[in-house]
Amino acid sequence: MGEFELIRRYFQRPVRRKDVVLGSGDDCALLSVPADALLAVSTDTLVAGVHFFADMDPRKLGHKALAVNLSDLAAMGAEPRWVSLALTLPEVNESWVAAFAEGFLALADFYNVELIGGDMTRGPLSMTVSIKGVVPEQCALRRNGAQPGDAIFVTGTLGDGALALQHCLGKLQVASDELPGLMQKLEQPQPRILAGMALRNLASSCLDISDGLSSDLQHILVASGVGAQIELSQLPLSPALEELAATQAWQLALAGGDDYELCFTLPEAHRGALLLALQAASVTVTEIGRIVAGEPLIQWLEQGQPRLLTLQGWDHFQAPTV
Numbered sequence: 001m002g003e004f005e006l007i008r009r010y011f012q013r014p015v016r017r018k019d020v021v022l023g024s025g026d027d028c029a030l031l032s033v034p035a036d037a038l039l040a041v042s043t044d045t046l047v048a049g050v051h052f053f054a055d056m057d058p059r060k061l062g063h064k065a066l067a068v069n070l071s072d073l074a075a076m077g078a079e080p081r082w083v084s085l086a087l088t089l090p091e092v093n094e095s096w097v098a099a100f101a102e103g104f105l106a107l108a109d110f111y112n113v114e115l116i117g118g119d120m121t122r123g124p125l126s127m128t129v130s131i132k133g134v135v136p137e138q139c140a141l142r143r144n145g146a147q148p149g150d151a152i153f154v155t156g157t158l159g160d161g162a163l164a165l166q167h168c169l170g171k172l173q174v175a176s177d178e179l180p181g182l183m184q185k186l187e188q189p190q191p192r193i194l195a196g197m198a199l200r201n202l203a204s205s206c207l208d209i210s211d212g213l214s215s216d217l218q219h220i221l222v223a224s225g226v227g228a229q230i231e232l233s234q235l236p237l238s239p240a241l242e243e244l245a246a247t248q249a250w251q252l253a254l255a256g257g258d259d260y261e262l263c264f265t266l267p268e269a270h271r272g273a274l275l276l277a278l279q280a281a282s283v284t285v286t287e288i289g290r291i292v293a294g295e296p297l298i299q300w301l302e303q304g305q306p307r308l309l310t311l312q313g314w315d316h317f318q319a320p321t322v
Contacts, residue, residue, distance in 0.1 A: 003120045010101040017114045029116035037134040042072035048125035058096045060187040062103025069131035071260040074196035075208040077141040078133035085118035086128040141206035146224035150265040150291040155283045157238045160185035162256020178240040189260040194281035206264035212255040214311040221296035229299045230289035255311040
């Protein structure tokens with residue numbers, strides 16, 4: 001089966017969104033963007049052996065390929081609307097394509113996202129996804145608004161995906177009853193879209209945690225020109241991580257990557273509105289530290305006392321392959 005037949009059979013569907021003037025099948029898609037909104041765009045590439053195991057379940061891989069891009073929109077407080085997909089395959093495997101498309105489009109349907117085009121070509125297994133959404137003017141969450149005195153929060157728990165990966169690589173053993181939940185965090189992360197939208201006009205800065213909190217939080221500090229203090233005892237850890245030695249759990253939670261949770265800073269004046277705003281998002285949030293004046297550095301604390309940690313977040317050109 002050729003490229004265009006694969007696309008028609010598994011990816012091309014009738015247009016569902018009214019703001020899609022022209023969908024896939026032409027040289028470009030045509031989209032209608034609200035006059036009072038900004039267009040938010042993010043693009044990510046996932047490569048076999050770097051971001052996922054080549055034999056990963058294609059249905060779950062389809063979910064993850066879209067989810068990690070949706071997470072970027074969540075970090076900006078944007079509403080997802082459209083997506084394009086470029087899929088590179090070493091050979092035609094119709095059942096693999098069918099399963100990948102099923103996982104990808106199921107998540108797209110859940111968030112009412114329209115697949116508006118893309119490409120399919122031959123080569124090493126990889127996929128590039130470009131997600132597009134809208135956010136009201138003056139409401140986009142950014143990295144450069146943190147101020148001294150702001151509290152630092154994260155959603156969900158940290159380190160679960162990293163622990164699952166270490167288990168798959170044979171470096172750590174996980175109890176059989178805990179493994180399914182950890183693998184779901186690694187293979188089928190849930191983007192915090194509703195939480196991001198709820199944080200509009202509340203959070204002073206925000207980003208998604210994809211490479212590990214230690215390196216991702218650093219982006220906020222550099223952009224905002226501030227420092228941070230993080231209390232290690234307040235990190236939200238799942239029971240599986242709490243069973244590990246503290247330093248091992250911290251390494252996974254702070255530098256393991258694959259969390260796709262949100263890290264945001266909150267002015268004290270907005271603290272009372274936070275939990276009410278997040279009720280509809282069905283997500284837990286944990287305060288883990290505060291923004292301080294000074295150089296853009298993180299001070300790690302254990303029960304209020306300085307603790308020296310050597311951590312490194314995910315780096316595409318230094319991390320080992322999977």
